[in-house]
């Protein structure tokens with residue numbers, strides 16, 4: 460369910476809550492003739508907020524932009540690469556590409572992934588953000604209610620244009636402490652995510668430090684070879700991307 464962001468319009472003094480600004484046009488005999496209205500910033504913001512909310516994107520990322528991503532050393536290259544993807548999101552999709560952002564915690568991987576979702580949403584693509592451990596847990600539950608949730612997720616994984624799943628491998632910490640659970644996480648990633656998604660853009664985020672190598676160790680050779688076909692592996696290094704206390 461998406462939230463209601465119409466207050467953004469109501470509170471706007473620039474357009475008086477109409478969402479449009481009329482530029483005064485040429486003066487005719489009958490008086491002032493108005494030109495085509497232009498969209499007010501508040502309307503653009505409301506449309507974007509609604510799309511992000513429908514896509515389950517965390518609120519604290521709505522107002523950030525790629526420029527808030529602090530760069531030093533190797534991170535400048537990462538930022539440039541994401542900027543490139545964002546500036547031509549349609550061709551990224553048409554090429555059937557996916558991404559694994561990997562590297563230590565607190566380096567801004569989630570933010571980069573969400574910037575890609577925003578670019579996709581602004582072009583009218585459907586988006587979804589979620590946490591891998593949470594969806595995995597939903598899939599392992601039993602019972603009628605659980606089946607309903609599972610169906611809902613299946614629908615999302617099958618149909619959404621751009622999918623981000625954060626915290627891959629955290630399920631090992633949260634829910635799957637034994638071998639059997641580890642095996643079902645592997646199957647879940649392989650069958651329900653990678654196979655279902657095919658060539659639709661899927662962005663996975665993990666704190667695993669060695670990218671594909673760690674994927675192979677923890678999710679098996681088959682998953683690793685599937686991913687090596689259409690995934691781009693982006694190592695996000697560094698300590699902290701936060702600037703001026705922003706999230």
Ligand SMILES: [Zn+2]
Pocket residue numbers: 468471472473474475476477478479499500501502
């Ligand atoms: Zn306005």
